[in-house]
Amino acid sequence: MSHVNAALTPRARLKIGRLIVEQGWSVARAAERFDVSWPTANRWAQRYRECGPAGMTDRSSRPHHQPTKTPQPTVRKIVHLRWKQRLGPVAIADKVGVAASTVHAVLTRCRLNRLSHVDRATGEPIRRYEHDHPGSMLHVDVKKLGNVPDGGGWRYVGRQQGNKNRSDTSGKAGNSHHNPKMGTAFVHTVIDDCSRVAYAEIHDDETALTAVAVLRNAVAWFAARGVTTERVLSDNGSCYKSHLWRDTCAELGIVHKRTRPYRPQTNGKIERFHRTLAQGWAFRRFYNSETVRRKALPAWLHEYNHHRPHTAIGKIPPISRLTNVPGQYN
Structure with a gap:
């Protein structure tokens, strides 16, 4: 989807493409009509020739070829260390021999950048279950x-006042250290x-x-x-x-x-x-x-x-x- 300040929306792109390709307008005239640059008008006209109305939406900016992309064996090793040893990007980078930023990018792409996504005991991805109707489980x-002692507990009144409130609370048995059991x-x-x-x-x-x-x-x-x-x-x-x-x-x-x-x-x-x-x-x-x-x-x-x-x-x-x-x- 085009951003809020874009000069051309998909509908306007379609109009400029039809004006140039079907109605014979010059690229310069169409660009002036829609208040855009000559290369912009020419680009959408060429896109209309190649793809028709379906080509007026934004394409992914992802490159078709990534020669420096992290190799799959390295990705698998990073994921393995994250799952089994719960290591952070810096520790994994030291073991694998790549930059910590690369490790973080791989973990984010694999949705393992947060340890909360991984089971603490087994290191495996968390698999949640849910019964299909109420009462099933x-x-x-x-x-x-x-x-809570009379007068409030230590979380809100502090340790000293909390201990005093425990002592002043009636009806509580004491232990061997003469502290009241709440x-x-x-x-x-x-x-x-x-x-x-x-x-x-x-x-x-x-x-x-x-x-x-x-x-x-x-x-x-x-x-x-x-x-x-x-x-x-x-x-x-x-x-x-x-x-x-x-x-x-x-x-x-x-x-x-x-x-x-x-x-x-x-x-x-x-x-x-x-x-x-x-x-x-x-x-x-x-x-x-x-x-x-x-x-x-x-x-x-x-x-x-x-x-x-x-x-x-x-x-x-x-x-x-x-x-x-x-x-x-x-």
């Missing part, structure tokens, strides 16, 4: 967060693989009994929105390996899948949600107590599900996918 996991908030989260709709509950433990109760509530919550749960994917936490969890899945007619050990990437959707949860709710603003923070979770979840655009699903809110699946979930 639910991801479950637990996010652990330290409770306890842990266990956020049990459930994510639908297709829509990214999230369900979460905060509890004081991560036992099998609690995990099963959250699963039942989540299945009922999704069912109220027209979604039937078929599978659930979890890590190898003790609560998800219990007989109670197994029996509950069988009772609900849900197939239980587990991730490979030490492979959180398999459950990456919920791991990424936990990062968003921490940034958007847990540590987003100052909370003067744990009670206040817990009360803020439902409002944030509503914002996440109903209003926040999600880049992985076309920049629409997750709840939209529960209502836009053809023939279902109306």
Whole structure:
């Protein structure tokens, strides 16, 4: 496409070509008529003779022949070092014997210029998956967060005042060093693989009994929105390996899948949600107590599900996918 300040648009180029080739105008007269130079008018007239109306659009400026282009064996070696050893352009250039700028150009061309495009564990390109309809797979996991002391935590009030707030918070047991234990908030989260709709509950433990109760509530919550749960994917936490969890899945007619050990990437959707949860709710603003923070979770979840655009699903809110699946979930 021509730039905004171009003297000739594709339509004007076609007019000048027809005037010169078909109506017999001189190149100088046509150039004066369209207020362009003689070589410009002649170029588009010649292009019209050769290609007709289809030749009036801009061509690629890429050269037909590149004698100094990086050889393919060198490109393959650069890509191999990037995948397998996760080296930067300077380190790769030292091993391959080319300029670092050349390595960066190759990595950009191969879409490997960012390490986030490569799996951290295997060095292979990231391959994402997505189930085709809501309810086909639910991801479950637990996010652990330290409770907020009365008066605020150290992230906002500083270490010294934060430690004082911990000491002044009542009802907390002390440890052997006489420091108060604030306890842990266990956020049990459930994510639908297709829509990214999230369900979460905060509890004081991560036992099998609690995990099963959250699963039942989540299945009922999704069912109220027209979604039937078929599978659930979890890590190898003790609560998800219990007989109670197994029996509950069988009772609900849900197939239980587990991730490979030490492979959180398999459950990456919920791991990424936990990062968003921490940034958007847990540590987003100052909370003067744990009670206040817990009360803020439902409002944030509503914002996440109903209003926040999600880049992985076309920049629409997750709840939209529960209502836009053809023939279902109306």
